Amino acid sequence: MDKSFNILVWQWGRKGAGPKIAVELSNALRSIKNLNILLSLSDRAEIIDYNPECQIGIKFKTYSSILGYLIRWIESPYWILYLIYHLKKNKVDLAICTMPGLLDMIMISALKILKIPCVVIIHDAYPHPGDGYLFQHFLQRQLIKNSDLIVTFTQYVYNQLNKRNFLSKSKFIRVWHPPLKYDYENISVSKNKNKxxxxxxxxxxxxxxxxxxxxxxxxxxxxxxxxxxxxxxxxxxxxxxxxxxxxxxxxxxxxxxxxxxxxxxxxxxxxxxxxxxxxxxxxxxxxxxxxxxxxxxxxxxxxxxxxxxxxxxxxxxxxxxxxxxxxxxxELPFPLKREHMDTSHEWKKMAKDLISQINEKFNFHLKLDTR
Missing domain, CATH: 3.40.50.2000 (Glycogen Phosphorylase B;)
Known part of the structure; x- marks a missing residue:
């Protein structure tokens, strides 16, 4: 396939690793020829403030309280129509959720209406002890059941999900978790050289x-x-x-x-x-x-x-x-003289492998040359 293929990458968390992974993956996918990437983040995503080059196609209005969360669900018919408009306008062929959140079923509803296949990256099969996000994991189960393909970063999570029989094994693929880059240039750090x-x-x-x-x-x-x-x-x-x-x-x-x-x-x-x-x-x-x-x-x-x-x-x-x-x-000979890892290269490798496996599962016939 030589024509452009349009992919939506979304994650609507406000802080932490979720939005960071969405930005890193979308940037890496842009290195593959014939792919057009549309990124959707929360309008309150912290990463937007510190990453002015972040290319966001759809800002989604999220929440900062339980009341705000309930209001978003009451407004969900409007937001489904809002997403349908943007998905059609950008001719989205595939959607990738990089980390589940509490409002993702609104996006799933829009995708299902337009019959756009959905891929979800699952990070945890079960809540961690003390996690406190049991309701989120209930919604994650709904997200898994309504998705077309599940991705995990480790065989460990892959095995856990398979045991739960949410989907057939043909609906799972596995990649790996690349290193997460943060800007370290021009940083001056005060350290105790004796410790x-x-x-x-x-x-x-x-x-x-x-x-x-x-x-x-x-x-x-x-x-x-x-x-x-x-x-x-x-x-x-x-x-x-x-x-x-x-x-x-x-x-x-x-x-x-x-x-x-x-x-x-x-x-x-x-x-x-x-x-x-x-x-x-x-x-x-x-x-x-x-x-x-x-x-x-x-x-x-x-x-x-x-x-x-x-x-x-x-x-x-x-x-x-x-x-x-x-x-x-x-006992190590500190300070160690070591170069920081080329995280951009690692993300591009993972992104190409991810799209290659998705291409095979959905039979999209994509040509995956890098730019």
Missing amino acids: IHLLNFGRLLPYKGFNLLNDALKLVKSDRSYIVRIVGQGPKSKVLKLLNRRKNVYVENRWVPENEIASIFEWADAIILPYEEASQSGVLAIALAFSKPVLITRVGGLMEQCNHKDLVFLCDPNPEDIAKNIEKIL
Whole structure:
């Protein structure tokens, strides 16, 4: 097929990895000849403020409260017509949802009316412990049942979804989670040159392994001084208080805006992720982009993300093994001189593989040459 093929990429979250993945994927897809990409984000997406070059075709009005969410559903007939107009105007041939959200069934309704096939990237088969998004996972099940093709970033999530029998195996494909790039140029970071900087970043939820980390730090024996910085947002907990009481541990329980993430990872010498369970990890994807040494536990799909990567310290999810691997990290010859990963190249590779598999499933007859 030599004519243009039009793809909608959408994700209507306001913050975090969802909009970031949508932007990265849409940019990567634009490197493939004959593809025209239409990006749809929330009108309140944080990434818009920090990425002026973000090419958005459809801004969708989302919400910031439960009342706002209910109003959007009351208004859904209007928004379905609004989306139908834009989908027809842009002659969309295929739609890709990069991460499920609470309003996606409005888009699904518009797509079904126009008989446009829909692909959904699923990141988690089940809610994480302490996640608190049970209703979102109920809506995710509806999204899966009403989609034409499901994509996962790990075999682990792929296997979990297959066990739930939502769709036939022919309706699943798997790619991989590329590193997440954040702008690190012209960043000046204040560091204590006499200490090794260890970072734990992300949502402060129980499954992230803070109990394991707290117990592991009691066992760490090293001649090198180090600081542990825990940065992210989550509910207050006893273990976070215990960690914050340690002389060399600092807990920053707050939302981290898009434009601050790069400086936090540049501050770190190594990343510590002692998860008790996981599907895959956006934080790990950032750590790999910054070419930082990273500690991960052998749970979920984390090992798949780190396949063949150097300076990855794998450990069992217990305090003793985590402590031993922290000691190994502290023995590294810091500061390390390492180039940041070419994330653009990695996203383009994944995007081409994704479209190649979609092309095969739907028999679109696309020619997938890069620009």
